[in-house]
Amino acid sequence: MLELYHADTAVCAAKVRVVLAEKGLAYTGHMLDLGRGDQFAPDYMKLNPNAVVPTLVHDGAVITESTVICEYLDESFAPVPLRPQTPLGRARMHGWTKREDTIHDAINTVTVAILFRGELMLKTPEERQARYGRIPDPARREKWRNIIEQGLEARYVDEAMARFARLFRDMNGALATGPWLLGETFTLADSGLISFFYRLEMLGLSRCWTDGFQGVADWFERCKARPSFNTAIGQFIGPDKHAHYARFVEPVRPQAEAAFSRVMAA
Ligand SMILES: N[C@@H](CCC(=O)N[C@@H](CS)C(=O)NCC(=O)O)C(=O)O
Known part of the structure:
Protein backbone atom coordinates (compact mmCIF):
# COMPACT_ATOMS: atom_id res chain seq x y z
CA MET A 1 0.00 0.00 0.00
CA PHE A 77 6.72 -0.30 -10.11
CA ALA A 78 7.46 -1.47 -13.63
CA PRO A 79 4.70 0.01 -15.81
CA VAL A 80 5.56 3.18 -17.70
CA PRO A 81 9.30 3.43 -16.92
CA LEU A 82 10.44 7.01 -16.37
CA ARG A 83 14.19 6.33 -16.23
CA PRO A 84 16.30 5.76 -19.35
CA GLN A 85 17.43 2.22 -20.07
CA THR A 86 21.14 2.97 -20.43
CA PRO A 87 23.67 4.01 -17.75
CA LEU A 88 24.53 7.10 -19.80
CA GLY A 89 20.86 8.02 -20.11
CA ARG A 90 20.40 7.64 -16.36
CA ALA A 91 23.54 9.72 -15.72
CA ARG A 92 22.11 12.50 -17.89
CA MET A 93 18.79 12.21 -16.06
CA HIS A 94 20.51 12.50 -12.68
CA GLY A 95 22.20 15.67 -13.91
CA TRP A 96 18.74 17.24 -14.08
CA THR A 97 17.18 15.66 -10.99
CA LYS A 98 20.19 16.55 -8.82
CA ARG A 99 19.85 20.11 -9.99
CA GLU A 100 16.19 20.15 -8.98
CA ASP A 101 17.19 20.36 -5.34
CA THR A 102 18.97 23.68 -5.85
CA ILE A 103 16.14 24.89 -8.05
CA HIS A 104 13.68 23.92 -5.32
CA ASP A 105 15.60 26.14 -2.93
CA ALA A 106 15.30 29.00 -5.45
CA ILE A 107 11.56 28.33 -5.87
CA ASN A 108 11.20 28.45 -2.12
CA THR A 109 13.04 31.79 -2.06
CA VAL A 110 10.73 33.49 -4.54
CA THR A 111 7.65 31.93 -2.93
CA VAL A 112 8.67 33.29 0.46
CA ALA A 113 9.51 36.70 -1.05
CA ILE A 114 6.27 37.05 -2.99
CA LEU A 115 3.56 34.96 -1.34
CA PHE A 116 4.51 34.05 2.23
CA ARG A 117 5.87 37.54 2.89
CA GLY A 118 2.56 39.04 1.80
CA GLU A 119 0.68 36.65 4.08
CA LEU A 120 2.99 37.10 7.06
CA MET A 121 3.03 40.89 6.82
CA LEU A 122 -0.67 40.77 7.75
CA LYS A 123 0.33 39.15 11.06
CA THR A 124 1.95 40.64 14.17
CA PRO A 125 5.78 40.69 14.57
CA GLU A 126 5.37 38.10 17.35
CA GLU A 127 3.43 35.77 15.07
CA ARG A 128 6.11 36.17 12.39
CA GLN A 129 8.86 35.33 14.89
CA ALA A 130 6.89 32.30 16.01
CA ARG A 131 6.64 31.11 12.37
CA TYR A 132 10.42 31.29 11.81
CA GLY A 133 11.10 29.75 15.21
CA ARG A 134 9.34 26.54 14.23
CA ILE A 135 11.62 25.87 11.23
CA PRO A 136 14.04 23.14 12.42
CA ASP A 137 16.95 23.92 10.04
CA PRO A 138 18.85 27.07 11.19
CA ALA A 139 19.95 28.04 7.65
CA ARG A 140 16.40 27.77 6.33
CA ARG A 141 15.10 29.70 9.36
CA GLU A 142 17.60 32.52 8.75
CA LYS A 143 16.72 32.63 5.07
CA TRP A 144 13.02 33.04 5.86
CA ARG A 145 13.72 35.77 8.41
CA ASN A 146 15.91 37.70 5.96
CA ILE A 147 13.50 37.43 3.04
CA ILE A 148 10.44 38.35 5.09
CA GLU A 149 12.28 41.45 6.30
CA GLN A 150 13.73 42.51 2.94
CA GLY A 151 11.28 41.08 0.39
CA LEU A 152 12.42 41.10 -3.23
CA GLU A 153 15.48 43.16 -2.23
CA ALA A 154 16.93 40.22 -0.26
CA ARG A 155 20.20 38.88 -1.72
CA TYR A 156 18.65 35.39 -1.84
CA VAL A 157 16.25 36.64 -4.53
CA ASP A 158 18.97 37.61 -7.02
CA GLU A 159 20.70 34.27 -6.37
CA ALA A 160 17.43 32.48 -7.09
CA MET A 161 16.76 34.47 -10.27
CA ALA A 162 20.30 33.69 -11.49
CA ARG A 163 19.62 29.98 -10.99
CA PHE A 164 16.43 30.23 -13.00
CA ALA A 165 18.21 32.08 -15.81
CA ARG A 166 20.87 29.33 -16.01
CA LEU A 167 18.19 26.65 -15.88
CA PHE A 168 16.17 28.20 -18.72
CA ARG A 169 19.30 28.56 -20.87
CA ASP A 170 20.35 24.95 -20.28
CA MET A 171 16.84 23.59 -20.81
CA ASN A 172 16.45 25.59 -24.01
CA GLY A 173 19.72 24.06 -25.26
CA ALA A 174 18.66 20.50 -24.37
CA LEU A 175 15.21 20.95 -25.90
CA ALA A 176 16.70 21.96 -29.25
CA THR A 177 17.12 18.25 -30.06
CA GLY A 178 13.81 16.77 -28.88
CA PRO A 179 10.48 17.37 -27.15
CA TRP A 180 11.77 16.29 -23.72
CA LEU A 181 14.94 17.07 -21.81
CA LEU A 182 16.58 13.77 -22.69
CA GLY A 183 15.24 13.59 -26.24
CA GLU A 184 12.25 11.62 -27.45
CA THR A 185 11.12 10.13 -24.13
CA PHE A 186 9.48 11.81 -21.15
CA THR A 187 11.53 10.94 -18.05
CA LEU A 188 11.97 11.88 -14.39
CA ALA A 189 14.09 14.80 -15.65
CA ASP A 190 10.92 16.36 -17.09
CA SER A 191 8.43 15.23 -14.46
CA GLY A 192 10.46 16.75 -11.64
CA LEU A 193 10.38 20.25 -13.05
CA ILE A 194 6.71 20.60 -13.98
CA SER A 195 5.39 21.67 -10.59
CA PHE A 196 8.26 24.14 -10.26
CA PHE A 197 7.25 25.86 -13.48
CA TYR A 198 3.64 25.90 -12.43
CA ARG A 199 4.60 27.60 -9.17
CA LEU A 200 6.64 30.19 -11.06
CA GLU A 201 3.64 30.77 -13.31
CA MET A 202 1.39 31.26 -10.27
CA LEU A 203 3.95 33.71 -8.89
CA GLY A 204 3.56 35.79 -12.03
CA LEU A 205 7.00 34.91 -13.40
CA SER A 206 6.12 33.08 -16.62
CA ARG A 207 7.39 35.96 -18.77
CA CYS A 208 10.87 35.05 -17.54
CA TRP A 209 10.82 32.09 -19.93
CA THR A 210 8.14 32.98 -22.47
CA ASP A 211 10.17 36.09 -23.47
CA GLY A 212 13.32 34.54 -24.86
CA PHE A 213 13.26 30.82 -24.12
CA GLN A 214 10.82 29.45 -26.68
CA GLY A 215 11.98 25.85 -26.27
CA VAL A 216 11.17 26.01 -22.56
CA ALA A 217 7.80 27.65 -23.19
CA ASP A 218 6.85 24.90 -25.68
CA TRP A 219 8.10 22.18 -23.31
CA PHE A 220 5.91 23.51 -20.47
CA GLU A 221 2.85 23.57 -22.73
CA ARG A 222 3.56 19.92 -23.67
CA CYS A 223 3.84 19.04 -19.97
CA LYS A 224 0.53 20.73 -19.22
CA ALA A 225 -1.15 18.80 -22.03
CA ARG A 226 -0.29 15.46 -20.40
CA PRO A 227 -3.17 13.97 -18.38
CA SER A 228 -0.87 13.74 -15.34
CA PHE A 229 -0.82 17.53 -15.11
CA ASN A 230 -4.43 17.85 -14.09
CA THR A 231 -4.45 14.67 -12.00
CA ALA A 232 -1.37 15.69 -10.03
CA ILE A 233 -1.41 19.48 -10.04
CA GLY A 234 -4.38 21.24 -11.68
CA GLN A 235 -7.14 19.60 -9.67
CA PHE A 236 -5.40 20.43 -6.38
CA ILE A 237 -5.19 24.15 -7.12
CA GLY A 238 -8.66 25.60 -7.55
CA PRO A 239 -9.87 29.14 -8.30
CA ASP A 240 -9.65 30.09 -4.61
CA LYS A 241 -5.91 29.33 -4.55
CA HIS A 242 -5.37 31.25 -7.78
CA ALA A 243 -7.21 34.25 -6.30
CA HIS A 244 -5.16 33.98 -3.12
CA TYR A 245 -1.87 33.98 -5.06
CA ALA A 246 -3.02 36.85 -7.31
CA ARG A 247 -3.78 39.00 -4.29
CA PHE A 248 -0.12 38.93 -3.22
CA VAL A 249 1.53 38.51 -6.64
CA GLU A 250 0.03 41.41 -8.57
CA PRO A 251 1.32 44.26 -6.36
CA VAL A 252 4.94 43.04 -6.63
CA ARG A 253 4.97 41.56 -10.14
CA PRO A 254 6.90 44.52 -11.73
CA GLN A 255 9.52 44.31 -8.98
CA ALA A 256 9.86 40.52 -9.42
CA GLU A 257 10.20 40.81 -13.20
CA ALA A 258 12.78 43.56 -12.73
CA ALA A 259 14.82 41.28 -10.44
CA PHE A 260 14.91 38.65 -13.21
CA SER A 261 15.80 41.22 -15.89
CA ARG A 262 18.63 42.45 -13.66
CA VAL A 263 20.29 39.04 -13.49
CA MET A 264 19.74 38.44 -17.23
CA ALA A 265 21.52 41.71 -17.99
CA ALA A 266 24.43 41.01 -15.62
N1 LIG B 1 14.32 18.44 -0.26
C1 LIG B 1 12.97 18.22 0.17
C2 LIG B 1 12.29 19.57 0.34
C3 LIG B 1 10.89 19.44 0.89
C4 LIG B 1 10.25 20.80 1.17
O1 LIG B 1 10.93 21.80 1.44
N2 LIG B 1 8.91 20.81 1.09
C5 LIG B 1 8.18 22.03 1.31
C6 LIG B 1 7.03 22.09 0.33
S1 LIG B 1 7.57 22.04 -1.34
C7 LIG B 1 7.57 22.06 2.71
O2 LIG B 1 7.10 21.06 3.19
N3 LIG B 1 7.59 23.21 3.37
C8 LIG B 1 7.04 23.35 4.66
C9 LIG B 1 7.68 24.48 5.42
O3 LIG B 1 8.58 25.13 4.88
O4 LIG B 1 7.30 24.69 6.58
C10 LIG B 1 12.24 17.33 -0.84
O5 LIG B 1 12.56 17.41 -2.04
O6 LIG B 1 11.38 16.53 -0.43
Whole structure:
Protein backbone atom coordinates (compact mmCIF):
# COMPACT_ATOMS: atom_id res chain seq x y z
CA MET A 1 0.00 0.00 0.00
CA LEU A 2 1.24 3.46 -0.91
CA GLU A 3 0.51 6.41 1.34
CA LEU A 4 1.55 9.96 0.53
CA TYR A 5 1.76 12.77 3.04
CA HIS A 6 1.45 15.83 0.88
CA ALA A 7 -0.02 19.32 0.55
CA ASP A 8 -2.12 20.81 -2.22
CA THR A 9 0.20 23.41 -3.73
CA ALA A 10 3.57 22.18 -2.34
CA VAL A 11 5.87 21.75 -5.35
CA CYS A 12 7.81 18.77 -3.96
CA ALA A 13 4.62 16.92 -3.15
CA ALA A 14 3.20 17.71 -6.60
CA LYS A 15 6.42 16.36 -8.13
CA VAL A 16 5.71 12.96 -6.53
CA ARG A 17 2.04 13.11 -7.54
CA VAL A 18 3.11 13.60 -11.17
CA VAL A 19 5.11 10.35 -11.02
CA LEU A 20 2.22 8.52 -9.34
CA ALA A 21 -0.11 9.78 -12.09
CA GLU A 22 2.28 9.01 -14.95
CA LYS A 23 2.68 5.47 -13.66
CA GLY A 24 -1.03 5.06 -12.87
CA LEU A 25 -0.38 4.20 -9.23
CA ALA A 26 -3.15 4.37 -6.66
CA TYR A 27 -2.31 5.80 -3.26
CA THR A 28 -3.91 6.95 -0.05
CA GLY A 29 -3.29 10.65 0.44
CA HIS A 30 -2.85 12.41 3.78
CA MET A 31 -3.23 16.11 3.08
CA LEU A 32 -1.35 18.48 5.39
CA ASP A 33 -2.19 22.15 5.77
CA LEU A 34 1.24 23.78 5.78
CA GLY A 35 -0.19 27.21 6.57
CA ARG A 36 -1.72 25.79 9.74
CA GLY A 37 1.58 24.11 10.62
CA ASP A 38 0.53 20.45 10.31
CA GLN A 39 4.11 19.64 9.24
CA PHE A 40 5.29 20.42 12.78
CA ALA A 41 2.93 17.94 14.48
CA PRO A 42 5.09 15.57 16.58
CA ASP A 43 3.56 12.48 14.95
CA TYR A 44 4.35 13.79 11.47
CA MET A 45 7.89 14.81 12.48
CA LYS A 46 8.52 11.20 13.53
CA LEU A 47 8.04 10.34 9.85
CA ASN A 48 9.79 13.43 8.46
CA PRO A 49 12.06 15.11 11.04
CA ASN A 50 12.67 18.02 8.64
CA ALA A 51 8.98 18.96 8.97
CA VAL A 52 8.43 19.09 5.21
CA VAL A 53 6.31 17.27 2.64
CA PRO A 54 6.31 14.90 0.87
CA THR A 55 6.68 11.67 2.80
CA LEU A 56 5.91 8.33 1.20
CA VAL A 57 5.03 5.26 3.24
CA HIS A 58 5.16 2.02 1.25
CA ASP A 59 3.94 -1.04 3.15
CA GLY A 60 5.10 0.62 6.36
CA ALA A 61 8.52 1.77 5.05
CA VAL A 62 9.04 5.53 5.29
CA ILE A 63 10.79 7.36 2.44
CA THR A 64 11.48 11.09 2.38
CA GLU A 65 13.00 13.52 -0.16
CA SER A 66 10.97 14.00 -3.32
CA THR A 67 13.75 13.06 -5.77
CA VAL A 68 14.47 9.87 -3.83
CA ILE A 69 10.75 9.04 -3.66
CA CYS A 70 10.30 9.52 -7.42
CA GLU A 71 13.20 7.17 -8.22
CA TYR A 72 11.98 4.67 -5.67
CA LEU A 73 8.52 4.62 -7.24
CA ASP A 74 9.94 4.19 -10.71
CA GLU A 75 12.26 1.40 -9.62
CA SER A 76 9.57 -0.39 -7.61
CA PHE A 77 6.72 -0.30 -10.11
CA ALA A 78 7.46 -1.47 -13.63
CA PRO A 79 4.70 0.01 -15.81
CA VAL A 80 5.56 3.18 -17.70
CA PRO A 81 9.30 3.43 -16.92
CA LEU A 82 10.44 7.01 -16.37
CA ARG A 83 14.19 6.33 -16.23
CA PRO A 84 16.30 5.76 -19.35
CA GLN A 85 17.43 2.22 -20.07
CA THR A 86 21.14 2.97 -20.43
CA PRO A 87 23.67 4.01 -17.75
CA LEU A 88 24.53 7.10 -19.80
CA GLY A 89 20.86 8.02 -20.11
CA ARG A 90 20.40 7.64 -16.36
CA ALA A 91 23.54 9.72 -15.72
CA ARG A 92 22.11 12.50 -17.89
CA MET A 93 18.79 12.21 -16.06
CA HIS A 94 20.51 12.50 -12.68
CA GLY A 95 22.20 15.67 -13.91
CA TRP A 96 18.74 17.24 -14.08
CA THR A 97 17.18 15.66 -10.99
CA LYS A 98 20.19 16.55 -8.82
CA ARG A 99 19.85 20.11 -9.99
CA GLU A 100 16.19 20.15 -8.98
CA ASP A 101 17.19 20.36 -5.34
CA THR A 102 18.97 23.68 -5.85
CA ILE A 103 16.14 24.89 -8.05
CA HIS A 104 13.68 23.92 -5.32
CA ASP A 105 15.60 26.14 -2.93
CA ALA A 106 15.30 29.00 -5.45
CA ILE A 107 11.56 28.33 -5.87
CA ASN A 108 11.20 28.45 -2.12
CA THR A 109 13.04 31.79 -2.06
CA VAL A 110 10.73 33.49 -4.54
CA THR A 111 7.65 31.93 -2.93
CA VAL A 112 8.67 33.29 0.46
CA ALA A 113 9.51 36.70 -1.05
CA ILE A 114 6.27 37.05 -2.99
CA LEU A 115 3.56 34.96 -1.34
CA PHE A 116 4.51 34.05 2.23
CA ARG A 117 5.87 37.54 2.89
CA GLY A 118 2.56 39.04 1.80
CA GLU A 119 0.68 36.65 4.08
CA LEU A 120 2.99 37.10 7.06
CA MET A 121 3.03 40.89 6.82
CA LEU A 122 -0.67 40.77 7.75
CA LYS A 123 0.33 39.15 11.06
CA THR A 124 1.95 40.64 14.17
CA PRO A 125 5.78 40.69 14.57
CA GLU A 126 5.37 38.10 17.35
CA GLU A 127 3.43 35.77 15.07
CA ARG A 128 6.11 36.17 12.39
CA GLN A 129 8.86 35.33 14.89
CA ALA A 130 6.89 32.30 16.01
CA ARG A 131 6.64 31.11 12.37
CA TYR A 132 10.42 31.29 11.81
CA GLY A 133 11.10 29.75 15.21
CA ARG A 134 9.34 26.54 14.23
CA ILE A 135 11.62 25.87 11.23
CA PRO A 136 14.04 23.14 12.42
CA ASP A 137 16.95 23.92 10.04
CA PRO A 138 18.85 27.07 11.19
CA ALA A 139 19.95 28.04 7.65
CA ARG A 140 16.40 27.77 6.33
CA ARG A 141 15.10 29.70 9.36
CA GLU A 142 17.60 32.52 8.75
CA LYS A 143 16.72 32.63 5.07
CA TRP A 144 13.02 33.04 5.86
CA ARG A 145 13.72 35.77 8.41
CA ASN A 146 15.91 37.70 5.96
CA ILE A 147 13.50 37.43 3.04
CA ILE A 148 10.44 38.35 5.09
CA GLU A 149 12.28 41.45 6.30
CA GLN A 150 13.73 42.51 2.94
CA GLY A 151 11.28 41.08 0.39
CA LEU A 152 12.42 41.10 -3.23
CA GLU A 153 15.48 43.16 -2.23
CA ALA A 154 16.93 40.22 -0.26
CA ARG A 155 20.20 38.88 -1.72
CA TYR A 156 18.65 35.39 -1.84
CA VAL A 157 16.25 36.64 -4.53
CA ASP A 158 18.97 37.61 -7.02
CA GLU A 159 20.70 34.27 -6.37
CA ALA A 160 17.43 32.48 -7.09
CA MET A 161 16.76 34.47 -10.27
CA ALA A 162 20.30 33.69 -11.49
CA ARG A 163 19.62 29.98 -10.99
CA PHE A 164 16.43 30.23 -13.00
CA ALA A 165 18.21 32.08 -15.81
CA ARG A 166 20.87 29.33 -16.01
CA LEU A 167 18.19 26.65 -15.88
CA PHE A 168 16.17 28.20 -18.72
CA ARG A 169 19.30 28.56 -20.87
CA ASP A 170 20.35 24.95 -20.28
CA MET A 171 16.84 23.59 -20.81
CA ASN A 172 16.45 25.59 -24.01
CA GLY A 173 19.72 24.06 -25.26
CA ALA A 174 18.66 20.50 -24.37
CA LEU A 175 15.21 20.95 -25.90
CA ALA A 176 16.70 21.96 -29.25
CA THR A 177 17.12 18.25 -30.06
CA GLY A 178 13.81 16.77 -28.88
CA PRO A 179 10.48 17.37 -27.15
CA TRP A 180 11.77 16.29 -23.72
CA LEU A 181 14.94 17.07 -21.81
CA LEU A 182 16.58 13.77 -22.69
CA GLY A 183 15.24 13.59 -26.24
CA GLU A 184 12.25 11.62 -27.45
CA THR A 185 11.12 10.13 -24.13
CA PHE A 186 9.48 11.81 -21.15
CA THR A 187 11.53 10.94 -18.05
CA LEU A 188 11.97 11.88 -14.39
CA ALA A 189 14.09 14.80 -15.65
CA ASP A 190 10.92 16.36 -17.09
CA SER A 191 8.43 15.23 -14.46
CA GLY A 192 10.46 16.75 -11.64
CA LEU A 193 10.38 20.25 -13.05
CA ILE A 194 6.71 20.60 -13.98
CA SER A 195 5.39 21.67 -10.59
CA PHE A 196 8.26 24.14 -10.26
CA PHE A 197 7.25 25.86 -13.48
CA TYR A 198 3.64 25.90 -12.43
CA ARG A 199 4.60 27.60 -9.17
CA LEU A 200 6.64 30.19 -11.06
CA GLU A 201 3.64 30.77 -13.31
CA MET A 202 1.39 31.26 -10.27
CA LEU A 203 3.95 33.71 -8.89
CA GLY A 204 3.56 35.79 -12.03
CA LEU A 205 7.00 34.91 -13.40
CA SER A 206 6.12 33.08 -16.62
CA ARG A 207 7.39 35.96 -18.77
CA CYS A 208 10.87 35.05 -17.54
CA TRP A 209 10.82 32.09 -19.93
CA THR A 210 8.14 32.98 -22.47
CA ASP A 211 10.17 36.09 -23.47
CA GLY A 212 13.32 34.54 -24.86
CA PHE A 213 13.26 30.82 -24.12
CA GLN A 214 10.82 29.45 -26.68
CA GLY A 215 11.98 25.85 -26.27
CA VAL A 216 11.17 26.01 -22.56
CA ALA A 217 7.80 27.65 -23.19
CA ASP A 218 6.85 24.90 -25.68
CA TRP A 219 8.10 22.18 -23.31
CA PHE A 220 5.91 23.51 -20.47
CA GLU A 221 2.85 23.57 -22.73
CA ARG A 222 3.56 19.92 -23.67
CA CYS A 223 3.84 19.04 -19.97
CA LYS A 224 0.53 20.73 -19.22
CA ALA A 225 -1.15 18.80 -22.03
CA ARG A 226 -0.29 15.46 -20.40
CA PRO A 227 -3.17 13.97 -18.38
CA SER A 228 -0.87 13.74 -15.34
CA PHE A 229 -0.82 17.53 -15.11
CA ASN A 230 -4.43 17.85 -14.09
CA THR A 231 -4.45 14.67 -12.00
CA ALA A 232 -1.37 15.69 -10.03
CA ILE A 233 -1.41 19.48 -10.04
CA GLY A 234 -4.38 21.24 -11.68
CA GLN A 235 -7.14 19.60 -9.67
CA PHE A 236 -5.40 20.43 -6.38
CA ILE A 237 -5.19 24.15 -7.12
CA GLY A 238 -8.66 25.60 -7.55
CA PRO A 239 -9.87 29.14 -8.30
CA ASP A 240 -9.65 30.09 -4.61
CA LYS A 241 -5.91 29.33 -4.55
CA HIS A 242 -5.37 31.25 -7.78
CA ALA A 243 -7.21 34.25 -6.30
CA HIS A 244 -5.16 33.98 -3.12
CA TYR A 245 -1.87 33.98 -5.06
CA ALA A 246 -3.02 36.85 -7.31
CA ARG A 247 -3.78 39.00 -4.29
CA PHE A 248 -0.12 38.93 -3.22
CA VAL A 249 1.53 38.51 -6.64
CA GLU A 250 0.03 41.41 -8.57
CA PRO A 251 1.32 44.26 -6.36
CA VAL A 252 4.94 43.04 -6.63
CA ARG A 253 4.97 41.56 -10.14
CA PRO A 254 6.90 44.52 -11.73
CA GLN A 255 9.52 44.31 -8.98
CA ALA A 256 9.86 40.52 -9.42
CA GLU A 257 10.20 40.81 -13.20
CA ALA A 258 12.78 43.56 -12.73
CA ALA A 259 14.82 41.28 -10.44
CA PHE A 260 14.91 38.65 -13.21
CA SER A 261 15.80 41.22 -15.89
CA ARG A 262 18.63 42.45 -13.66
CA VAL A 263 20.29 39.04 -13.49
CA MET A 264 19.74 38.44 -17.23
CA ALA A 265 21.52 41.71 -17.99
CA ALA A 266 24.43 41.01 -15.62
N1 LIG B 1 14.32 18.44 -0.26
C1 LIG B 1 12.97 18.22 0.17
C2 LIG B 1 12.29 19.57 0.34
C3 LIG B 1 10.89 19.44 0.89
C4 LIG B 1 10.25 20.80 1.17
O1 LIG B 1 10.93 21.80 1.44
N2 LIG B 1 8.91 20.81 1.09
C5 LIG B 1 8.18 22.03 1.31
C6 LIG B 1 7.03 22.09 0.33
S1 LIG B 1 7.57 22.04 -1.34
C7 LIG B 1 7.57 22.06 2.71
O2 LIG B 1 7.10 21.06 3.19
N3 LIG B 1 7.59 23.21 3.37
C8 LIG B 1 7.04 23.35 4.66
C9 LIG B 1 7.68 24.48 5.42
O3 LIG B 1 8.58 25.13 4.88
O4 LIG B 1 7.30 24.69 6.58
C10 LIG B 1 12.24 17.33 -0.84
O5 LIG B 1 12.56 17.41 -2.04
O6 LIG B 1 11.38 16.53 -0.43
